[in-house]
Amino acid sequence: MFCSAQRLNDxxxxSRLLPLWRQAEPRFLWNNYMLEVLIDNKLEPYLLPVVQGFHHFQAVIGKDIIDVNLTARRCTGRNGTRMWRRGVDPDGYVANFVEIEQIMQFxxxxxxxxxxxxxxxxxxQQIVDLTYKPKFELLKLEEAPRVLERHFLDLRKKYGAVLAVDVVNEHGGEGRLCExxxxxxQHVAGNDISALGFHHVCGHVHFDRLSILYDQIQDILERNGYLLLNGKGEKMKEQVxxxxxxxxxxxxxxxxTQxxxxxxxxxxxxxxxGVFGAEETISSHPNLDxxxxxLWANHGDDISIQYxxxxxxxxxxxxxxxxxIQGILQDGVNALLRYYxxxxxxxxxxxxxxxxSVGRDTAATSQKGCLExxxxxxxxxxxxxxxxAAMSLRQVQYDFRHIFFSLMWAGISIGIAAFVRANGRVFCNRPRLHNPR
Structure with missing residues (x-):
């Protein structure tokens, strides 16, 4: 659970004799900072590593019983919440990086x-302002090939070859990022980059067309492989x-998509x-389906809630x-909550x-607090x-000059609103316990 089955097998x-916290990959150990004092005091038997999450189900297919586990391991290299952690840092760590392992036992x-x-x-980055979707800002474009290569080099060291599937919108601000x-x-060797036209094919509701997107990467996925161990723990196949x-x-x-x-x-x-025939699918088994x-819906919710x-x-x-319909309405509610x-x-x-610490950044905080x-x-x-403006408008029937006052008050309100919107970043609250990096 604390590292992938393939890495544990390698x-x-x-490695199984080590304390649990030593078995976990440091990049996925979420309570590493809190464990430091206990480690320094030689309290290893009492240390419990914490990773993102774990889901499991058991299904019956005929006379066969299969167990399926889904584990998410979120990286701590560039952690943070949605708008405050975007993109990659100079060391190649990206925001919201999660390793997902699907394990089937039979x-x-x-x-x-x-x-x-x-x-x-x-x-x-996306600096929070009063708009629902702040503008995307690309930084240090000359550094892009270097940090991108560093990120993919790290992936290749840990996992082998990489198939990068990009499902951003190909238009607007997302389109610029995609481009x-x-x-x-193009400057990174050894990767397959596949930009899937998610919105073009699926739109906002036709996700049943995902099979069209899958066909674009099917050949690569079949060569992708997966880890397969027999009952003796011997490796019969590996993910490359x-x-x-x-x-x-x-x-x-x-x-x-995942x-x-x-x-x-x-x-x-x-x-x-041999559990499935050549043409048999998960959909043909209602309980498994x-x-x-x-399993995947709960998994997606857990990852989303934290980010x-x-x-x-x-x-x-x-x-x-x-x-x-209920799902679309719930998406609307969740979208508004995300804005907040x-x-x-x-x-x-x-x-x-x-x-x-006592007195940390008190001057900056108080100044920012006044603006907010x-x-x-x-x-x-x-x-x-x-x-x-409304009150003046009601008096127009008695004195025509009130239309001027109505327009004046409306103009003042619109002017203030326009000023606030234009300076949305100044008027937005900022996380107090956040370290920009």
Missing amino acids: LGDE NGYTASFVQVRGSIPLLW KFGDAS RVVRTNCIDCLDRTNV SMIGRNMLEYQLRRL ENFKI SGTPALKGDFVRFGHRT FNNFDAIDLLQGHYIV ASFPLALGLVLIGFLF
Whole structure:
């Protein structure tokens, strides 16, 4: 659970004798900072490593019982919440990087398939303002090839060859990121880059067309491989390539895409073990199909809650296989909640990147607090202005000059609103326990 089955198998039996916290990969150890004092005091028997999350289900296929586990390991290299951690840092760590391992166990056999997700590995940001979707800002374009290569080099060292699946929108601000990602990727050797036209094919509701996108990468995935161990723990097959998927947040579209890849890989494994026939699919077994959908839907929600504060959007498709009215409405609610939760981030406190001390940054905090406190005042002035404009408008029938006062008050309100919107970054709250990096 604390590292992939393939890595654990490569390390050998000796690694299983180590304390649990030593078995975990340091990049996925979320309570590493809190364990430091205990480690220094030689309290290893009491240390419990913490990783992102774990889900499991058991299904019956005829007389066969299979166990399927799904583990998410979120990297601590560039952690933080949605709007406050984007892109890649100079060391090649990307925001919201998660290693997902799907393990299937049947009759003594163990099959494992690993895929990863992570923010677009460019230097970019979205500074929170009052708009729903702040503008994407590309930084240090001359550094893009270097940091991109460093990121993919690290992936190749850990996983082998990389298939990068990009499912961002090809238009607007996302399109610019997609284009720059493609341009910078040309300088990186040893990777397959596949930009899937997610919105072009699926639109906003037709996710049943994902099979069209899957056909574009099917040949590569079949060569991708997966770990297969027999009942004696002997390696019969290994995974030689990892699929790296990203959208903008690496939450919603990414989870839909990765669940599709995981579904097809599980079918490959079941055919290899003789559980499925050549043309048999998960969909032909209602119990397995339902449990698999719920598994990935819950998994996507857990990853999304930590990064954005809400469950994943488009979760109804993963959970039920199609979009629903209730799911679309719930997506609207979650989208509004994300807009509010954009301003919260205390993960740096948990990880030790932000150290609380008496009197720290008090001057800067108080100055920033004055600016942020001005938003309620500005909102109040706008509402009062419109109120006076409405009152003056009602008096026009008695005195025509009131139309001038009505326009004046409305103009003042619109002017204040325009000023606030133009300076949205100044009027937005900022996380207090966040260390920009």
